[in-house]
Amino acid sequence: MAQHSSSPENSIGGKDSRPVKTPLNFTLERESSGSKARAATFQTCHGEVRTPIFMPVGTQATVKGQTVDSLKTTGARLILANAYHLLLRPGPEVFKKCRGIHRFMNWDGPVLTDSGGFQIFSLPRSREMNEEGARFQSYVDGKAYLLSPESSIEMQKATGSDIMMVLDQCIDSTAPYAQAEAAMNLTHRWAERSLRARGDSPQALFGIVQGACHHDLRKKSAAFLRELPFDGLAIGGLAVGETHRERYELTELVTEQLPKHRPRYLMGVGTPIDILESVHHGVDMFDCIIPSQLAQRGVAFTSQGKLQLRRSVFKFLEDPVDAQCDCQTCGQYSRAYIHHLVKSDEFLGWHLLGVHNMTFYHRLMREMRQSILRDDFVSYYEKKRLELVRNDEDNPSRSPKNSKTSRPARLGNYEIHTSARGFSSIRQISSGEVMHSVSPPGDEANKLYVEQSFLAARLLKREAPADELVIWDVGLGAASNAMAAIHCFERCHVEKGENALRPLRLVSFERDLDPLTLAAKNPACFPHLRHAAPGQILEYGQWKHATSLLQWELLKGDFRGFIESATIPDLIFYDPFSSKTDSALWTTEIFARIFKRCLPKSAELYTYSASTAVRVALLTAGFFVAQGVGTGPKSDTTIAFTTAKGAGDHPLAPRLLGKGWLTRWRRSGAKFPTTISNEERPRFEKLIETHHQFLSES
Numbered sequence: 001m002a003q004h005s006s007s008p009e010n011s012i013g014g015k016d017s018r019p020v021k022t023p024l025n026f027t028l029e030r031e032s033s034g035s036k037a038r039a040a041t042f043q044t045c046h047g048e049v050r051t052p053i054f055m056p057v058g059t060q061a062t063v064k065g066q067t068v069d070s071l072k073t074t075g076a077r078l079i080l081a082n083a084y085h086l087l088l089r090p091g092p093e094v095f096k097k098c099r100g101i102h103r104f105m106n107w108d109g110p111v112l113t114d115s116g117g118f119q120i121f122s123l124p125r126s127r128e129m130n131e132e133g134a135r136f137q138s139y140v141d142g143k144a145y146l147l148s149p150e151s152s153i154e155m156q157k158a159t160g161s162d163i164m165m166v167l168d169q170c171i172d173s174t175a176p177y178a179q180a181e182a183a184m185n186l187t188h189r190w191a192e193r194s195l196r197a198r199g200d201s202p203q204a205l206f207g208i209v210q211g212a213c214h215h216d217l218r219k220k221s222a223a224f225l226r227e228l229p230f231d232g233l234a235i236g237g238l239a240v241g242e243t244h245r246e247r248y249e250l251t252e253l254v255t256e257q258l259p260k261h262r263p264r265y266l267m268g269v270g271t272p273i274d275i276l277e278s279v280h281h282g283v284d285m286f287d288c289i290i291p292s293q294l295a296q297r298g299v300a301f302t303s304q305g306k307l308q309l310r311r312s313v314f315k316f317l318e319d320p321v322d323a324q325c326d327c328q329t330c331g332q333y334s335r336a337y338i339h340h341l342v343k344s345d346e347f348l349g350w351h352l353l354g355v356h357n358m359t360f361y362h363r364l365m366r367e368m369r370q371s372i373l374r375d376d377f378v379s380y381y382e383k384k385r386l387e388l389v390r391n392d393e394d395n396p397s398r399s400p401k402n403s404k405t406s407r408p409a410r411l412g413n414y415e416i417h418t419s420a421r422g423f424s425s426i427r428q429i430s431s432g433e434v435m436h437s438v439s440p441p442g443d444e445a446n447k448l449y450v451e452q453s454f455l456a457a458r459l460l461k462r463e464a465p466a467d468e469l470v471i472w473d474v475g476l477g478a479a480s481n482a483m484a485a486i487h488c489f490e491r492c493h494v495e496k497g498e499n500a501l502r503p504l505r506l507v508s509f510e511r512d513l514d515p516l517t518l519a520a521k522n523p524a525c526f527p528h529l530r531h532a533a534p535g536q537i538l539e540y541g542q543w544k545h546a547t548s549l550l551q552w553e554l555l556k557g558d559f560r561g562f563i564e565s566a567t568i569p570d571l572i573f574y575d576p577f578s579s580k581t582d583s584a585l586w587t588t589e590i591f592a593r594i595f596k597r598c599l600p601k602s603a604e605l606y607t608y609s610a611s612t613a614v615r616v617a618l619l620t621a622g623f624f625v626a627q628g629v630g631t632g633p634k635s636d637t638t639i640a641f642t643t644a645k646g647a648g649d650h651p652l653a654p655r656l657l658g659k660g661w662l663t664r665w666r667r668s669g670a671k672f673p674t675t676i677s678n679e680e681r682p683r684f685e686k687l688i689e690t691h692h693q694f695l696s697e698s
């Protein structure tokens with residue numbers, strides 16, 4: 001193992017640039033003046049790599065929508081695949097038979113394989129993590145697997161990748177100190193086991209710095225790992241919850257601790273501006289699904305900023321996507337044609353925009369490298385930074401508030417309301433009530449409905465091919481909840497592929513389409529609506545995902561008229577505009593009809609309301625009622641289950657309302673919904689007092 005000795009190259013900071021050989025033959029060519037940016041080259045078993053470099057993501061041994069030839073025309077050199085996904089399918093035997101991933105996918109350039117730490121982290125429902133590794137159930141065939149540092153290295157060896165990654169314990173970057181420290185220590189022990197498992201393999205191996213957002217943990221982790229004979233070091237656990245500023249700070253803090261003569265890889269990052277900033281802070285390698293994922297959504301990165309090719313302004317435009325781009329797409333096709341392909345959900349649109357976006361990324365990397373070698377990176381950075389930020393829709397330099405005229409846009413009884421925090425919602429003029437008043441509509445929808453119901457895990461848990469998941473979206477409103485579910489489906493599709501997904505039927509109920517119509521007319525205020533689906537729902541009452549696995553339909557009219565005829569749901573997102581304006585939808589009678597409709601299945605109802613009246617109505621209708629997660633200033637929401645087993649099996653282990661709640665309820669001045677008459681009260685009282693939920697609690 002003498003060739004892996006790292007002691008001479010551990011000089012950090014300073015200007016020591018002695019060329020030191022590592023297994024990758026890493027050569028630091030130039031460090032920028034006035035910036036931490038650096039240009040380097042290293043050698044892999046499949047040729048030279050020049051940094052800074054962007055690696056297209058080929059999770060399943062394919063960069064989505066691209067052939068190896070089209071990939072090469074974009075300027076791709078080093079691509080990323082994922083050992084976790086490849087372990088589950090096609091499995092190590094296939095790679096052994098085909099003599100490695102290069103021959104298998106016909107890619108003769110270098111490949112980096114990720115270990116699967118991040119994927120295990122995103123499967124909270126079906127994994128169990130301990131010292132040994134992570135036990136989980138395959139989403140492909142339900143088989144139980146142990147992913148350990150050793151089994152991950154073994155799989156990566158089977159693929160014959162050029163660079164392997166250690167298995168790490170990735171946690172939320174906002175995790176508290178003790179949890180972050182424990183995960184970091186475990187990652188360190190796993191790092192040592194990975195090095196032993198690597199043995200004398202010629203494949204390079206990178207360690208991963210963890211420590212969430214805690215500065216001293218990040219320093220500790222970097223200090224620990226740089227003493228080990230890794231060929232490069234990665235910064236993991238970022239881009240999972242922290243702010244941009246925190247990310248840049250942590251990146252700089254870690255790169256200052258890392259040895260100068262080994263490559264540095266920032267995992268899962270990011271947008272063009274994120275990459276520019278991170279190169280400025282001393283990072284060499286990046287990977288991200290954004291160029292391909294946004295291509296699928298009809299978005300192109302251009303010298304004029306991000307363009308949404310779906311917009312009708314492009315319908316007749318015969319110029320290329322970006323006149324300054326030299327990619328094959330821009331050389332051969334017009335904006336009008338791409339617009340047409342995107343609108344028609346044609347696969348070629350995704351492919352062509354993918355070619356264009358990846359060319360944009362690789363050109364950005366090449367320009368940065370050239371400017372570092374010329375030692376004028378700082379001026380390039382200053383110029384490019386303004387250009388990328390000015391046009392980045394995810395980081396708007398103007399708040400939607402300032403970009404609007406002073407008079408809010410209106411339609412019928414609704415207007416656009418802009419909160420003090422700068423996000424927009426719909427307000428009903430007559431009642432003054434605002435939909436999603438306390439946090440951006442998309443955030444609340446995600447937390448309360450998509451994350452809390454573990455929608456992603458349910459979509460991937462394919463038990464039977466025909467087993468369709470049905471969601472009722474009661475109260476379409478401005479489609480925040482429906483679009484949150486659709487975005488969740490699309491993320492799963494991009495990450496895991498079509499075959500891993502269960503069919504999803506999303507049924508929205510709404511009487512009044514004015515809120516959605518108004519929001520859709522003002523897409524600048526409602527980013528979640530920049531998608532083909534809402535327009536189709538408004539126009540045709542239905543929309544289908546390109547895979548046909550997701551169907552969204554609108555039942556327009558009074559929800560009460562559809563309860564007995566709509567497809568029986570598994571999940572109900574119960575969000576009629578408000579209990580004030582739609583009080584008829586919050587009664588025992590309605591909940592009892594929903595309960596009865598769901599009975600053949602075990603269904604779950606999620607709602608933002610935690611009011612006693614609503615919980616009483618749910619309990620007296622037969623539901624088992626539990627406390628849901630808080631969102632923003634609302635500390636409490638409600639989940640209702642048709643069966644006690646449903647509550648028991650839920651991954652959040654939600655707390656059913658117990659004796660304490662019952663005691664408070666008995667003393668409450670508002671024991672019953674106002675819709676219940678005095679004569680009916682004793683009967684309802686008995687229903688609550690004898691509910692199984694309270695009887696079973698010891």
Ligand SMILES: [Zn+2]
Pocket residue numbers: 321322325326327328329330331355356357359
């Ligand atoms: Zn182009």
